[in-house]
Amino acid sequence: MVVSAEVLLHESILEALRQCMNDGSLPLDAVPDDIVIEKPKNPSHGDWSTNAALRIARHLPGSTPMDIANTVVAHLSENTAFSRVDVVQPGFINARLSGAFIDAQLTEMYNSPRLGLPEVEHPQTVVVDYSAPNVAKEMHVGHLRSTIIGDALVRILAHLGHTVIRENHIGDWGTPFGMLIEHLIDVGDAEGLEELSVGELGAFYREARTTFDSEPAFQDRSRRRVVLLQSGDPATLKLWRTLVDASLDAFETIYSELGVLLTREDVAGESRYNDALGKVVEDLKAWNLLVESDGAQCVFPPGFFNRDGSPLPLIIQKSDGGYGYAATDLATIRDRVDRLHADRMLYVVGMPQSQHFAMVFAVAAMAGWLPTGVEATHIAFGHMLGTDHKMFKSRSGGTFQLQRLIDEAVARARSAVIERNPELGEEDCDSIARMVGIGAMKYADLANDRTRDYVFDLDRMLSFEGNTAPYLQYAHARIRSVFRKGNAAPAASVTALPALAPSERALALHLLSLQSVLEDVAITCRPHTLCTYLYELSSLFTDFYEQCPILKAASAEERENRLALAHLTGRTLREGLGLLGIAAPEQM
RNA sequence: GCCCCCUUAGCUCAGUGGAUUAGAGCAGCUGCCUUCUAAGCAGUUGGUCGGAGGUUCGAAUCCUCCAGGGGGUACCA
Incomplete structure (x- = not known):
């Protein structure tokens, strides 16, 4: 090792x-x-x-x-x-x-299919809760950040040898479903599904909402429908299932286009914990943690205050008897600890919910549902802003459809690729454009410290210069190109002896720090440090490439060794990008 | 009011205690393409790290206060 x-x-x-x-x-x-x-x-x-x-x-x-x-x-x-x-x-x-040390390290990395990365000695079971869109609603930019960041963390933790369980905590339960089901009945199954399936989830939701707000009769029906849903009425459940399935189809389309690992198997929606909510209340009551306040069943974790300076409750059960999301989150923690035996739970959710999670974790700890040794962490992230530094909105002012965003990124990547490499065939061009366009979007998100707001700027992220996915992908493609051009195979071995040129040595040392970077990301859950590492790797490779001719090296030995260094750099770039969920094309 | 987060070059961002010059990229300026992809490279301009104190041999980084921006603060998630 x-x-x-x-x-x-x-x-x-x-x-x-x-x-x-x-x-x-x-x-x-x-x-x-x-x-x-x-x-x-x-x-x-x-x-x-x-x-x-x-x-x-x-x-x-x-x-x-x-x-x-x-x-x-x-x-x-x-x-x-x-x-x-x-x-x-x-x-x-x-x-x-010493040269001998670098030589030994480099050789080990070169010969290892895992680039010398050891598997962790004590693998943990890590539950990563991410993406979490809402049924019958469009995915928006907040879901995009959660999805991209969560997916990168999943890949990195799994690669280091942890057992990673993905959970997509979709919003598939609650009072809005009375309204949505009634709306589905009104427009009819066929039309409703049609609307849902073409990705017009937002329109479906808005229509339901508008009717709800303007028609008292519709409101009454919706309220009765919620009761039916919660009581398990088969016909209502069937309609509910229809809505959920249609939404899951839409989500899966986006996930597969984004190259995200989430599938239907990973869905662990709110509805799944429905039956456990009563027990949450019961057990909190048994522990004497539950306090009735203004008709609601609450827990008051110490250290949280409201406007008046009086203790702030975590509302477990509302005064109307319904459950809030705190109850669901608590039930989810119990499930993840008891059933999944999680050592670590990561919640990839936006920054505004930090107080909510702090309270939920505090209450879970009070109730003994979060044993010592089990870590629950809110992996918070900032807002995505437009280039005007305001909340990200489409030109018309509405929320941006994710699909449109993806389409635009891919289209622009395509024209950039075509312009620079007109000889590419139609098919290559399409697939490269997808890798570049989607990679650019993901990388732009991941390259910034997640806790800060970040400015979403297609021009900048699609630039082939600077700390962008296209720049890294290009560095990889250029390495592959050297091998094609030289009709060369990767050398059988690499060496740092008797001595490396300064740019070779700098490149080699940076290659060797991959492990510590990944271990750091696994602990801090800050993928941007991996981005920085890869960007620096590309810069160092460029130095090397400028100063050390590879194919035209002075001797056969030198040529072989430089090919080896180039190959190792290429593998590291591809692996690193892969861990971020970004593809590395062979040519661009 | 209270709590949390943010403020680093014209722009987008790294950098959470260190080594006489605080780093990148873009934008600007000056050079470099018969030479493995110029999608690049070399050089240059530009910062009292929001402000003021404090701790320290040493602070963008830690502590206190202040200003500006964002978020949260009981039945929405």
């Missing part, structure tokens, strides 16, 4: 510290846990650097960081991984990797 230079240096430093403690050269009580190993920006500061001595100096008043650093370095065990270890002002320890 590959041990990264970062981990190796960290362990070596810790080991040296223990030695220092044993022989009394550093009178420490404990090894500090805030030692940082980092990659210096300035290459003259080595490949890896640590501030260990500066951190320790805080615990040892009277001693200087320089002295501590020298003491630590003197206690470092012999190590072939580092060709030199320096202590510099004001007390940093800088290490430079």
Whole structure:
């Protein structure tokens, strides 16, 4: 298994510290846990650097960081991984990797079908709750972000060896369904389904809403229909099922077009937890957590306040006897812990719901439904904005249909591809345009820190310059092109010995940091760090490509090795993009 | 009122305690195509990191206060 230079240096430093403690050269009580190993920006500061001595100096008043650093370095065990270890002002320890170490690491990565990535030692069962559109409503941009981010996290966690369970918590239950079912009856099955199937979900919903708001008789029917639905009336359930199925068809069309992993198997809608809601109330009551307030059954988790400064309730059961989504979310947590044995639950839902989740998790913990060791995290994301920095809207001011957005991105990608490579056949052009257009949309979303709002700008995301999917895809295609042009096969091996040119070395070192980047994304759930990694990889490859002729290298050995480096870069790009849910075309 | 998030170059964004110059890309300016894809490269212009204090040997980064923007704050999800 590959041990990264970062981990190796960290362990070596810790080991040296223990030695220092044993022989009394550093009178420490404990090894500090805030030692940082980092990659210096300035290459003259080595490949890896640590501030260990500066951190320790805080615990040892009277001693200087320089002295501590020298003491630590003197206690470092012999190590072939580092060709030199320096202590510099004001007390940093800088290490430079040896050619032999880079060679061994690179070889391992090159020969591994997994690019040297180890499977996690302790696989977790991770439930990822994402996408979650509403039945009989259009998917909107909020669902788009959730879908794209969630899907990337699913792929990354699964690739690292975790057991990942996708759950699409669709909105398929609740009072609006009385109205929707009555509307379906009014327009007739055939027409209603027609309308739903062509993706006009929004129109269907709006018509129902309009009728509901203007016709008291329709309101009455709708209310009665809700009661029928909840009591399990077979005819009503059949109509409900019709609506759900039609919507699922529409969602699946979008998912498959986007290249998202979600299928019907992953649907775990609100309706599924319906029967568990009564037990949620019952058990909360048994724990004496439930308080009746203004007629509603509530739990008051500590630390939450409303406008008046009085405690804020999580409403489990409304005063009319109906359940709110808090009840469903609690039932869902129980199901995921008890039935799925989740170690970790990720909720990829927009930022505005952060308080809701904080309260739900707090109540779940109070009720013992979230045992210690089981993590529930709200993976929040910001709004998608238009180029005017306002909430993303179509030109006419309505919500944007996702399908239109996709179509436009693909169409524009197509004309860009055709313009630059007119020799492509019709079929190639179509498939490349899809990969580029959809990849661009996904990448633009993923490349920004998810917690911030981001500006959706088709021009920018489809640009072949800068931190965009087309740029990365192009870097990959260019590598493939080198092999086609040179009629070359990937070399059997790669080496870093006797020495690499500076741009080769920089490329190699960056390739080797793939593992730590992915591990970081798995912990923080911030896929944009993988995007940054891939973008830097492409930039470093471009440097290499400019400075080191591959096919026209000076010797056969050099040519082979550069082909190997190019091949490894190409594989890493394809794998990295794949983990983001983005395809890498062979040519563009 | 209270709570949460945001504010880095003209624009879009990285950078959550470090190393005499805060990084990219776009836009602007100057060069570079008989040479593995110029969809590129090299150079250059541009920032008192919203403001003020504080902690520290060291702050875009941590703490406090202030300003501006967004969101949440009991039966919608």
